[in-house]
Amino acid sequence: MQQISTCVRMGCMFPAFFDRSKNIHHPFCSKTCASSSRCKNPNCISPLYVDPETGTQHPYCSRSCALLRRSPSAGLCSRQGCNNPRYTSPQNPPKYYDYCTPNCLWKETESLTETKLTALSDPANNLDYLAVKTAFNSPGFTIKAIFRIQYPPAISNRFLNYREQVRATSNAQSSKAITIKRFHGTRNVQCVAVNEMAKGKAVGTTNFCSFARCGPCGIIKTGLRGGNDGRVWSGGSSATSHSYTITIGGENTRVMFLCDAVGQGLPEAAPVACVEAILPRFLILYS
Ligand SMILES: [Zn+2]
Ligand SMILES: [Zn+2]
Numbered sequence: 001m002q003q004i005s006t007c008v009r010m011g012c013m014f015p016a017f018f019d020r021s022k023n024i025h026h027p028f029c030s031k032t033c034a035s036s037s038r039c040k041n042p043n044c045i046s047p048l049y050v051d052p053e054t055g056t057q058h059p060y061c062s063r064s065c066a067l068l069r070r071s072p073s074a075g076l077c078s079r080q081g082c083n084n085p086r087y088t089s090p091q092n093p094p095k096y097y098d099y100c101t102p103n104c105l106w107k108e109t110e111s112l113t114e115t116k117l118t119a120l121s122d123p124a125n126n127l128d129y130l131a132v133k134t135a136f137n138s139p140g141f142t143i144k145a146i147f148r149i150q151y152p153p154a155i156s157n158r159f160l161n162y163r164e165q166v167r168a169t170s171n172a173q174s175s176k177a178i179t180i181k182r183f184h185g186t187r188n189v190q191c192v193a194v195n196e197m198a199k200g201k202a203v204g205t206t207n208f209c210s211f212a213r214c215g216p217c218g219i220i221k222t223g224l225r226g227g228n229d230g231r232v233w234s235g236g237s238s239a240t241s242h243s244y245t246i247t248i249g250g251e252n253t254r255v256m257f258l259c260d261a262v263g264q265g266l267p268e269a270a271p272v273a274c275v276e277a278i279l280p281r282f283l284i285l286y287s
């Protein structure tokens, strides 16, 4: 008895094509369906991989086809002049970090003359995006965009030097061992730059306003500022920092910074000791 199967393209209910002359069962009903949902590796005829949980179609049938077809430049470290392959997860090769090592990112930072913002555009495989998402995740929040922030040395070094001092005096094994994640929300929003960024508009530091009290623009350009007591407010989770955010211009975008900080044992809602003890690493636009 001949089993009739339907076309493997998502949503197509036509029977799959059976070539009687050659007695070959094809996975698709037609050439149209085949070309629209066949693995992008031209040497492969398998259907695209469809995530069984989300229903999302991937461009390839399998991890091996994806790796085979990855363009050589896509696999390189983001720092100009570095020819090392970017870091890929040993357990899960399609997942990657933009740089070959964390040190390579800091090396790039040393050459900056103004803040560099990089939109993280690959939510499925970019390890930074995934790490920020995991740290940020809170029921009811929707991430619109995540940007990596790299400050020029005048700003980043005050944190790196402070952290190294604390590490040396506390005899900690590594700077990583004394680094904690803290969130910083901002309610002082004076312009719509972040609304535009959330829509995917390309940004440079010229997009930011120069209102002295505009939180996102000021923090992006010149880093966090201490309050009257010199301390910088921070939260241990996005839910805590959420109450320090606001929307502007009739849109629902909110701004939160995910920061590296030095301050073991800080309570959930508490300031860090001084402005040198905290450095924004990622800008999260969400609703
Ligand atoms: Zn079909
Ligand atoms: Zn394939």
Ligand SMILES: [Zn+2]
Binding pocket: 077, 078, 079, 082, 083, 084, 099, 100, 101, 104
């Ligand atoms: Zn590198």
Ligand SMILES: [Zn+2]
Binding pocket: 190, 191, 192, 193, 208, 209, 210, 211, 214, 215, 216, 217, 218
């Ligand atoms: Zn502004």
